[in-house]
Amino acid sequence: MTSSLTMVAWLLAAQAQTDAVGPLEEQALEAHDAGEYITARRLTEALLAADPDNLTGLYVMGRVQWLSEGDHARAMHYLSRADQRYRTELEDQEDRPWKLHSKIIFAMQNVAEETGDYGRQLELMDYYDENFDPPFDPAERAWAYMREDRLPEARQAAMSGVLSDDLWQQVIGYNALCAVEAAEGNREDALEACRAALEHRRENGQGSLAIAAGNASGAAVTALDFAQAEAWAREGTLNSREVTAWRRLMVMLIDQGRAIEAVEALRELRRSQAQLKPSMRALKRADIDAAFSRLLLVAGETDRGMEVITRALEYPDRRGLISTDEEQARGGHSVLRVAMRRVHREREAERD
Numbered sequence: 001m002t003s004s005l006t007m008v009a010w011l012l013a014a015q016a017q018t019d020a021v022g023p024l025e026e027q028a029l030e031a032h033d034a035g036e037y038i039t040a041r042r043l044t045e046a047l048l049a050a051d052p053d054n055l056t057g058l059y060v061m062g063r064v065q066w067l068s069e070g071d072h073a074r075a076m077h078y079l080s081r082a083d084q085r086y087r088t089e090l091e092d093q094e095d096r097p098w099k100l101h102s103k104i105i106f107a108m109q110n111v112a113e114e115t116g117d118y119g120r121q122l123e124l125m126d127y128y129d130e131n132f133d134p135p136f137d138p139a140e141r142a143w144a145y146m147r148e149d150r151l152p153e154a155r156q157a158a159m160s161g162v163l164s165d166d167l168w169q170q171v172i173g174y175n176a177l178c179a180v181e182a183a184e185g186n187r188e189d190a191l192e193a194c195r196a197a198l199e200h201r202r203e204n205g206q207g208s209l210a211i212a213a214g215n216a217s218g219a220a221v222t223a224l225d226f227a228q229a230e231a232w233a234r235e236g237t238l239n240s241r242e243v244t245a246w247r248r249l250m251v252m253l254i255d256q257g258r259a260i261e262a263v264e265a266l267r268e269l270r271r272s273q274a275q276l277k278p279s280m281r282a283l284k285r286a287d288i289d290a291a292f293s294r295l296l297l298v299a300g301e302t303d304r305g306m307e308v309i310t311r312a313l314e315y316p317d318r319r320g321l322i323s324t325d326e327e328q329a330r331g332g333h334s335v336l337r338v339a340m341r342r343v344h345r346e347r348e349a350e351r352d
Contacts, residue, residue, distance in 0.1 A: 006170070021047060032060045037068035055090070055097060058082035059104050068288035072115045072318070076263050079108045102132040107291040114279065115318055119123065120143040137161070139169045142176035154180045171207035178215050187222050194219040202244055209235070210242030217248060226252075237265075242283050243272040248290045254294050263294055286312040290333050293340065302344035309337045 024047040031040035041064045042168055062078035065071045086101045121144050130136035139161025145154035151287040158180055161173020174197035181190035194216040201212040213236030220229035230252055235243035250265035273288060289312040296305035311342035312333045 012018075021051050021054060024050070025054070028060045029056060034061060034259060035066050036328075040064050042067065042221050045102075053081075053085050055082055055100060055104075058085070059100060059107070062104075062109055063112075066111055067279055068335075069275070070281050072102060072111050072279070076108065076111050079104055079111065081109065098132075099227040105132075110331060113144065114283070116147070117334040118147045132303070137164070137166070137169050137172075139164065139172040139176060142172065143179070146176065151180060151184060154183075167204060167206050168177065168201060171197075175207070175215065180217065182215075182219060182222070187219075191216075191223045198235075208242065209238065209308075210240045210245040214242075214245050214248055237268065241272040241275050243269055243288060247273055247284075249287055251291050251294060254291075254298060257298075259295075259298065266292065266295060282318050284317060286315060286333070287329065290329075290336060291295065293336060297336070297340050297343060300343070302340055302347060305340045306337070309340055311335060313337065327328065 024043055028040055028043040028047055031037075031043060032282045040060055041180075044057050044061045044064065047054055048061065051057065057193035058078045060081050062075045062082065065078060066075035069075075077199045082104045083101070086097070087103070090096050090101075105124055109128065112121040112124060113117070121346065122141065123233070125136050125141060125144075137160075138157045142154050142157035142161065145151070147155055154176065158173045158176035161169040161171075162177060164173065166169055173217045174193070178190065178194040178197045181193045184190075187214065196213075198212040198216040201207050201209055217229045217232035218234065220226070221230060230249075233245070233249045235251055236242070237249055241248075246265055246269035250269055252263050253259075253265055269291070273284075276284070289308050293305045293309040296308060313330065316330060
C-alpha cells in the first residue's frame with residue numbers, strides 16, 4: 001500500500017512539473033525568437049530551476065549567453081549540455097526533438113567559429129551534414145579551412161562559392177578567396193581577388209561593404225599602392241558603423257601625420273564601438289585600444305598611452321572571424337608599447 005501511494009505521489013509530482021515546464025518552454029522560445037533576451041533569460045532561469053536538463057532551456061540559455069551576454073564560454077557550456085542530453089537520452093526516441101537538436105548544433109558551430117575553435121567548428125559542420133538537411137554549402141567551410149592552414153581545401157571551397165548560382169555563396173566565396181590569397185602571401189593575386197570581391201559587392205549590394213573594401217585596402221597596402229589603399233578604406237566607412245573600417249582609416253591617417261583627420265576618425269570609431277553587439281565586443285576591443293594608443297603616442301600622451309596599450313596586451317581579442325593570429329597582434333602591440341616606453345622616458349628626461 002505504501003509503495004502504491006509513493007508511486008502515485010511521484011506521478012502527480014512529475015505531472016505537476018510537466019504542467020509547469022510546458023508553458024515556460026513556449027514563453028522562453030517566443031521571447032528568444034523575438035530578440036527579447038532579458039525576458040528569455042528570466043524565463044529560462046525559471047525553466048532550468050524546474051528542470052535542469054530541459055533541452056529547450058539549455059538551448060535558449062546558450063543562445064542568450066552568446067548573443068546577449070557575449071559570454072562564449074558559458075554559451076558553449078549550455079549548448080554542449082543540450083547536445084549531450086539529446087545524444088545520450090533522446091536520440092533513440094521515436095518522437096525525438098531532432099529539429100531543436102539541429103538548431104543546437106548550428107549554434108554550437110557559430111560559437112566555435114567566433115572563439116577561433118575552427119577544428120571543432122568543422123567537426124560540428126560535418127555532424128550537421130550527416131544528420132540534417134540542407135547541408136552546409138562548401139564555401140561556408142572556406143574560412144575554417146584557411147584558419148586551420150588547410151589552404152588547398154580553403155581555395156577549393158572558396159571557388160565553389162564564387163562559381164555558385166547563389167548570390168550569398170558568391171559573397172562568401174569572393175571574400176574567402178581574398179583571404180586565402182593573402183594567407184598564401186600572393187600579393188598581386190590577393191589584390192586582384194580582393195578587388196573582385198569589392199566589385200562584386202558594388203554590383204550586387206550583398207554582404208558588407210566595410211569588409212569588402214577593408215580587405216581590398218589591406219591588400220593594396222601589401223602591394224604598396226597607398227593611394228588606392230586609402231581610397232578603399234574611405235569607401236569602407238560609407239554609411240558604416242563597422243569599427244574595423246574606421247580603425248583601418250584612422251591608422252592610415254596617423255601614419256601620414258594627419259592628426260586632425262585621425263581624431264575625427266576616432267570619434268566615428270568610438271560611435272561604432274558603442275553599437276557593437278555583445279557577442280562582438282571582445283572581438284575587436286584590443287585592436288581598437290592599440291589604434292587609440294598609436295594616436296596617443298604621436299600626441300605625446302605617453303602616460304595614458306602606456307595604460308591603453310598595456311590593456312590591449314593583458315586582455316587580447318578573440319581571433320575568431322579575424323584572419324590574423326593572436327601572435328601577430330601581440331607582436332604588433334608589444335612593438336608599440338616599446339616605442340611608447342622609449343618616448344615616455346625621453347619626455348621624462350627632457351622634463352627633468
